[in-house]
Amino acid sequence: MTFLFLVALSLLFRVTFLQAIEFKADEATSLFLATRPLFDHPFLPASSVSSFGILNPPLFLYTLFPLVLLSTDPRFLSACIGILNAFTVGLFYLLIKRYYGKHVSLITSLFLAVSPWAILFSRKIWAQDFILPLSLPLFYAFHKIRYDKDKRFWLPYAVFSLLLIQVHQALLFFLVPFNLFLFLTKPRVSFRHLLLGIFFGIIPALPWVYYEMTHGLPTLDAVSRAGGRVENGLTITHLLRPFQILHTGNWFFIMGNDIAEFAAKYPLLFRLRPLFYLYYPLLLFGMFIFWRKHTLSRPLLYATLCLPVLYALLHIPPHMHYFIVLLPLLFLFIAIGIQFLSQKFPFAKFPIIGTIYLGIVFLSFFNILFLQFTEKKGSLSGDYGTSYGANEKLAKRPLEKYRKTKKYQEMLLATYVPLGAFRGDTIIASMVYDPKSTKKRLSLLDNQFKSTPEDARIKHELLAYYTTTAPREETLVLLRQKSKNIPSYSPIYSAANAMHLEKTLRKAFEDPMLGIALEFPKHWDLQKTKNQTIITGDGFILSLQPINTLCTAQSCVEETEMLSSQTVEKMTCVTKENMWCGIVYGPIHNTTQQFFITYKPDGKQPSPFVPSEEYTHATALLKSILDSLRQL
Template sequence: MSSRIMKRLGVGVLLFVIALIPRLYKLDLMEYNTDQIWSQYQVAEFFYKPTILTQGLTSSIGVSNPPLFHYILVLLNLFSRNPYYVTMQIAIINAVAIALFYVLLSKYYEEKIMLIASFLWIFSPWMMIFSRTIWAQNVLPLFIVPYLYYLHKLLIDQKSYAWIYIVLLLTLILQLHPSGLFLFVITMVVLIWKRPNISIPYMMYGLLIGSVPALPYVMNEIMAKPVCPDCHSLFTYLTHARLYDSQVLLRPFQIMNGLFFEYVFGESYIEFLARFSLMRYLNTIFVSESLFILLGVFTVMSQKRKRSIILSFLLGFPFLYLITKTPSYMHYFIIAFPFLCLIAAHGIAYIDARTYRYIPKASLYLTLGVVCTHIVFIAYFYTYLDSKRYVLGTYGLVFKDKEEYVKSHVGIYKSYPFYFSLETMAYLMLDENLLHAQLSDYFLRKNELQYSANEYSTLLQRKEELSR
């Protein structure tokens, strides 16, 4: 192994360690809401009564996802079913993806570009939150990075065997999240444009291997009555009146930094801004970071045309989201984030090249400036969560407080064979009356009449106490 490869691996390991720090810090403050709870609930039921999983959660477009993510969750739950440790593994997966991003793509881009891009990824507040949540799209980076690598293998090195991995990874990404469909469309356009050598056997190998996890889903759709209910759901979604959402054009400029966090905070955002006076300046800096992306686009279009494939993906996602009237969900841009980092890194490198005579190492100062402002924002975010515990936006109550509440109410059933399913379901019921009512109904469905009666009795006692 050459010294160059050893150095690349060493830097990759260092980036992995650095990426873990903000992702594991105060992990008990993580988000744990409906989608995460239902995913864990289905896995808990699987462990109690193993069966072939035929579908995942229902996506935002009303179509059930294939069960690939739930099979991944089964593996992540093997040693502990505590959401804290499962989320920790999601965080590690994302840190691994960042390390792979640097190690694999350093072959095709300058070291400066890759280091800048990697640090932009590591300290993106949005990507930090996504890497601390049990969500299917949050494992996409582990698939999109090798996909990007093998796309370069095919288009630059002209290696036909890369077709196996491109098709395989595309097939798996399509099963994880609907944004994979847009990746597929952009890939087809790029391949038609670049016209690489086609290898049908390699493509078939990749398709066959990648389709295996989807077979239960496909069979379930075929055998359902009516046939393919998800086809009907998709048709309903496509024919439903929807509006163009121009906000999708802004999301690439926001996902790199702390913009649009009012979505996370909800009504708590005003209090957050008031508590940390520096936020008004940080938001100004975040807006100015858009310049890096714009300069990166200019650089690739005018000076680095051989790298235009990354630009095709970065521009393709918001364009397709816009014309298909896809809502401007921030998590739909997780799949585009590696491309975004590469483009922004080219923008910073462009400034460095233009100002070298006057400000040597400008790219170093700019990257450090971005990293420092993002670290300050992340520190503010954690501090606010740690003190408030509850955020009025999509984040809700922090996991640690939810866990204490749930264990205080259902811990007495720890010896019960359905305990992990029971505990997971309880996370949905933060109202005590509703919790006892649901527990009574749950035990009744499990034919545990005595437990059901006990919970119902507790419910009546609480209502009587409240009525006094």
């Protein structure tokens, strides 16, 4: 009965309010990739790319595939994942009851059932939502090996260790110390079962291994470049995360500024939050009791302590989902601390247990009210983003006329995916869309895009093709022209132009009054006044200034071509000492407006001589800016 109660309690928060499930870029992309075999596309050798650019093995997509055969509705898939996690809570109860006692298992499982972070990471289409279900058999195998001396369980121990890494590679930082401390205890090992487990655990990753070997080891390259994206320095935040994940800590990250509205609507919830600070000393105390009483399980404690420390030392960002694997262990430590205090100090038993159960009731109300709030609001300004319910309305409306066609379902799934998810320089884009194949079909795709501008499948493929490498100026010119002929090309041009600016470390500037646009180095500053635009950086000043009197053709000297191949006067200022003091272009004609471009040293450093390397550098910078000048 307790098992069924815990499963039912867990289901209450995991399979309700399905319109409010998280459904943004990661979830939509995962669903789109998992369903591709349904639409006559091959299975992919990888499931996604991590925030560090590391390619993840395809296990997650393989796990989703049997479910998408039944339905591609995100609510159905999220409900299935929620059901799996709810039964995981019940099974954790049985596991902990067997090795640590009934009362410890009940408290641990109740915490796990109502934990806001455990719920958040168990009701969406995301690989990390499988961490707890996969860690359960790993922990069970560990206990069978340590307590029951059953060497056969080295097989599932190895299998699920490898599967966990394939689901989320950051789990290496838990599993490495966990295995290290386990083997330091010199357990009896069945190498036959261990090797069999490694063999079976690697099988789902073989397509990924083959892709890596035949494509120049892109993951190794991503790892080598990841150093530039890690956190700078060791922070206390890494060490706080295991405490915050116990309750509603760091919930601002999820809700953003909407947490103020939520707090104003339910003030009692936020007044009671200090109650959970009691968990912090209980956790530390419980860890000590666990270490003293459960010596065979110490590798679990050591791995728990090592995880945040390793993240901190290696400067890995302390995202909350990097600590999911710790949730059952943290609650286990607290439960063991509570049991010890209750036995040691009987007079304090009821106040302690009462406070704990009050916290569980509080979290239950918090979860229901949060889900209600999110479903009604539709989107949150924090990481939660837009809910499925809100996304569904936006995606289905423009596709209504295709509802009865065969391509509707795939078009709908592609519409949920943000355009940038398949930018051509990402590994996943090149895996889904072969540039050589796209090149052969460009004319066909353009015609289809013209007749079916709502088809996001075409949009994704074209973007992947045009952004395989940083777009050059001629590519941008082509895309601008295509945008005029096929308006649905506009977002592709915008994304390609944004990539060009990003890769060349440049900013774009548009001046509607002058009717022109240009690019300049990203680190330069721009100031716009009523009469002129001034761009400064690297010791130079570039200004664009309109003139009110039109000049005659006779007063313009043919000196250089600029803006629609017109000839403009270029005046270079050089002092008697042969020092460069600036260049003026103009007047430059654009429709009914004329303007000058002035480029000169800012006067903070000595002006360069003509000729000199400094002068060559200055004029090269100017040329790179003027080459980007175009009409709007």
